[in-house]
Amino acid sequence: NAGVTQTPKFQVLKTGQSMTLQCAQDMNHNSMYWYRQDPGMGLRLIYYSASEGTTDKGEVPNGYNVSRLNKREFSLRLESAAPSQTSVYFCASSPAGGWEDTQYFGPGTRLTVL
Amino acid sequence: KQEVTQIPAALSVPEGENLVLNCSFTDSAIYNLQWFRQDPGKGLTSLLLIQSSQREQTSGRLNASLDKSSGRSTLYIAASQPGDSATYLCAVITQGGSEKLVFGKGTKLTVNP
Numbered sequence: 001n002a003g004v005t006q007t008p009k010f011q012v013l014k015t016g017q018s019m020t021l022q023c024a025q026d027m028n029h030n031s032m033y034w035y036r037q038d039p040g041m042g043l044r045l046i047y048y049s050a051s052e053g054t055t056d057k058g059e060v061p062n063g064y065n066v067s068r069l070n071k072r073e074f075s076l077r078l079e080s081a082a083p084s085q086t087s088v089y090f091c092a093s094s095p096a097g098g099w100e101d102t103q104y105f106g107p108g109t110r111l112t113v114l
Numbered sequence: 115k116q117e118v119t120q121i122p123a124a125l126s127v128p129e130g131e132n133l134v135l136n137c138s139f140t141d142s143a144i145y146n147l148q149w150f151r152q153d154p155g156k157g158l159t160s161l162l163l164i165q166s167s168q169r170e171q172t173s174g175r176l177n178a179s180l181d182k183s184s185g186r187s188t189l190y191i192a193a194s195q196p197g198d199s200a201t202y203l204c205a206v207i208t209q210g211g212s213e214k215l216v217f218g219k220g221t222k223l224t225v226n227p
Contacts, residue, residue, distance in 0.1 A: 004157075033215075042219040043158075043203070058214060090157055102148055103215065105157035 002026055004106035006091050012112045013081045021076040021109050023091030031094045032074035033103065034058075034066060036087040043090065049074055081113045116141045116208045120218035127194055128226050135189040135221045137204030142185050149178050149189050150203040152220070158203065162189070194225045 007022045025032065034046040035058075045058030049068040063085060065077045074093075078085055088110050092103040117140045127133050137147070146165045150158040162171045162178040164187070170179040177190040191198060201220040208216065 040219070043205075043215075043217040045214050048214065092158075102160040102163045103158075104160070105150075107157045108155075 004091055004093055004104055006089075006106040006109050008109060009107070010110045012114065013078075014114050015082060017081050018077070018079050019081065020078075021089055021091075021111075022073070023075065023106060024073045025091075025093040025104070026072065027093060027095075027104065028071070029093035029095050029104070030071070031096065032068065033092040033094075034064075034074070034076045035090045035092065036060065037090060037108075038087050046076065046089075078111075081111075083113045085111065086113045087111060116206060116216045118204055118206055118216050118218035120202075120204055120221050122221060123219070124222040124224075126224040126226065129194060129196060131194050131225075133191050133194055133223070135191070135202050135204075135223070137187040137189070137218055139185045139187075139206050139216075141208050142182050143209040144182065145207040145209055147178075147180055147187050147204065147206045148215070149176075149187075150205065152201045152203060154200075161202075191223075194223075196225050196227050199223055199225050 004025045030051050033048040035043045037043045044060050047066040049055045052071045055066050067075045088108045090108050091106040094103045095101045119138045121136050148163045149161045152158050164171045164180045175192040180187045201222045203220045205215040205217045
């Protein structure tokens with residue numbers, strides 16, 4: 001039981017490049033989330049998916065797209081990376097809607113955009 | 115808009131000391147409050163979850179209390195150990211259709227041997 005896994009662990013991009021961050025959970029959870037963590041800003045929600053087939057914007061969605069590929073996988077795509085997207089990205093999942101259950105976090109992806 | 119504040123931002127204590135971390139939130143209409151631990155370069159680990167109807171939760175040497183009316187929570191750590199060194203984050207989910215965790219910026223705890 002691996003919990004929440006994220007790939008890659010580290011990534012360096014040049015401005016304008018695109019990439020997809022992958023997230024998978026093996027706990028049969030319904031809800032999945034993408035956060036970014038920046039120094040002095042704390043964690044902020046980018047997008048979330050309350051169930052397979054649905055996605056919704058969080059606090060800072062601009063510049064990102066997401067896909068809930070199936071119940072297990074929730075990917076985050078940067079179409080044209082900008083230096084302001086340099087951050088640590090965390091994926092999380094919860095059994096239900098998050099307000100009843102705790103969220104389980106992956107180890108993070110450290111992204112640098114030059 | 116819900117805002118979560120954690121004081122102090124950093125705390126350094128000698129091993130064995132009992133300590134309290136504070137969390138305050140501006141909108142008392144919450145579903146629950148959670149405390150997380152984050153080790154350097156790692157993800158978050160859930161420590162305690164307090165539902166809005168509860169006053170406290172305990173797990174081992176950790177005790178979290180919730181006073182919803184005053185918008186405050188405390189995390190009490192008994193007999194601190196160097197292994198408790200980490201950043202502790204408080205987060206709430208606010209009622210009213212926005213089922214999203216709002217995090218504080220954390221308290222960085224160092225327990226010195």
